[in-house]
Amino acid sequence: MKKITVRLTLVFLISLGIGCRSLKNSKKYFDTKQKEVYIDSMMNNALEKGFFPGAQIVVGSKDSVFILKNYGYHDTSKKQLVKTDNVYDLASMSKVLGATLVAMRLVGEDKINLEDKLGEVVAVYKNTAIADLTLFELLTHTSGLKSGITFYQSLLSTTDGSPLLSNQQSAGYPNSFDAMYVNKNIVYDTKYLAFEPKENYVQIYKNMWLNPEFYKTVYGRIALANNNPRGNYLYSDLNLILVQQMMEAKTGITLDQLAKEIYSELGISKIGYNPLKWTSEENVIPTEIDNFFRKDTIKGFVHDEAAAILGGVSGNAGLFANAASISVICQMLLNNGKYHGKQILKAKVVAAFTKSPLAKKGIYRGLGFDKRKPDAFYKKSDFGHTGYTGTFFFLNPNNNKFLIILTNRVNPSRTNRLMYKDDFSSKIWKQINN
Incomplete structure (x- = not known):
């Protein structure tokens, strides 16, 4: 009919x-x-x-937005509807919408080179086993570094020396965390952590400050994390943390400030790191109820623990945004780096970063950007990224379409992976991309 x-x-x-x-x-x-x-x-x-409490979705092209809609609520209490101005924790979408965008800008301005070596740019890694890693290897996840390190867990211990987590619930391990159960007698390392502001300490949560001396431990552990074959693909948060350090060392400017310059040129304001510095708490969508490290419902601070340790500004995570702001970035990328007549990124750099330079080796990754081996859902030209909190965006430069889906599927718990089992985002992208 x-x-x-x-x-x-x-x-x-x-x-x-x-x-x-x-x-x-x-x-x-x-x-x-x-x-x-x-x-x-x-x-x-x-x-x-129950895939997630709520979401924002945008569908558009290089010059138009066709669909911009909000669904559901901030959290499972269903008290506050999702609105267009609300911002979500983007998780690993930060890798491209933050660190990679900045890398594209700096490469285009000849301020950094894809063949630059880590140890020659960041002094702390000179004479280490990872000194020769290039920016290209870090951006393509071919560095050989392990997928990640739970730095924050070395800040925790128990009063009797028992394990922090157990796979069995009991009186000693009453509360759940990522399919595990948390020791009720966890204590924090006060050599490095303070629970009120302290001079030179870095705020990592609303009631937690970190002694910057801890970063020596962080960088030392990263330097020893190359336990996989170099040149093979292995997705790693550590890669983008090192990309951040290279760019900050080259420019003398922090990642959040470098990214903000690009966002300002695009005219978008609902995007950035540490959102409570530029929007209200009620405007931020909450993520997980963390029974382990922060003992709180996380809202206004980054969900990812590694990014939290780094003060909320990290190459691997930390960005918050609404879908409308991300749509502007998508349109800029589909217009070969140009937006409203202004060349934000060089066209040749956009083309280079969004292709698969290692496809002949069976590695379909772009530079920073996620790309997939063509299948029922994804085409060869598609590029974008996903995020652990339940976020997704992909673009097709051949038909100039893009899709953005922002959710907080980790509320109340990261164990909720229903949207992945159902290929939820991929199914919508297939429908939009046809």
Whole structure:
């Protein structure tokens, strides 16, 4: 019945003498409405099944936004509806929307080179086993570094020396954390942690400050983390932390400030690190109820523990944004680095970063950007990234379409992986990308 209605409507438009251009726009309208109906169906089903409490979605092209919608609530209490200005913790989408964008800018300005070596740029890694790693290897995740290090756990211990976590719930391990249970007698290392502001300490949560001496331990452990074959692909948070350090060492400017310069040029303000410095707490979507490290519902501070240790500004995570702000970045990328007549990034740099330079080796990764081996959901030209908190964005430069999905699937717990088991985001991207 729906197809018949559409066909009759088009005939009616032609009978009124509407030109070819209007007819073409009418087809686009109906196509958009069909996709919106599909998205609504997917979202309502996801909310009903508890994939996440709420979400923002944007569908657009290089010069238009077709769909911008909010769904559900801030958290499982269902007291506060999601609004367009609300910002989500982007998790690993920060790798591209923060660190990689900055790298693209600096490469285009010849302020950093893809062949620059870590140890020659960042003094702390000189004469270490990872000194020869290049910016290219870090951005393509071919450095050989392990996937990550739980730095924060070395700040915790127990009063009787028993393990921090157990796979069995008991009186001694009452509260859950990531399919494990937390020792009720955890204590914090007061050599490095303070629970009120302290001179030169770095704030890592609303009631936690870190002695910067701890960073010697962090950098020392990263320097020993190359236990995989160099040149092979292994996704690692450590890579982008090192990218951040290289860029900050080259410029003398912090990552958050470097990123803010780009966002300001794009005219977007609902994006940045440490969101409580630029928006209200009620405007921030909460993430997990953390029973382990922060003993709180995380809201306004980064969910990722490594990024938290680094003060909320990290190459691997830390960005917060709303979908509308990200849509501007998508349009800039689809317009070869240009937005509203201004060249934000050089076109040749955008092209280089969003291709797969190692595809002949079976590595489909871009520079910073996630790319997939072509399959039922993804095309060869597609690029984007996902985030652990339940975030997703992908673009296709061939048809100039993009999709952004922001959720907080980790609320109340990171054990909720329903949206991944259902290929939720990939299914919507396939529908939009066709």
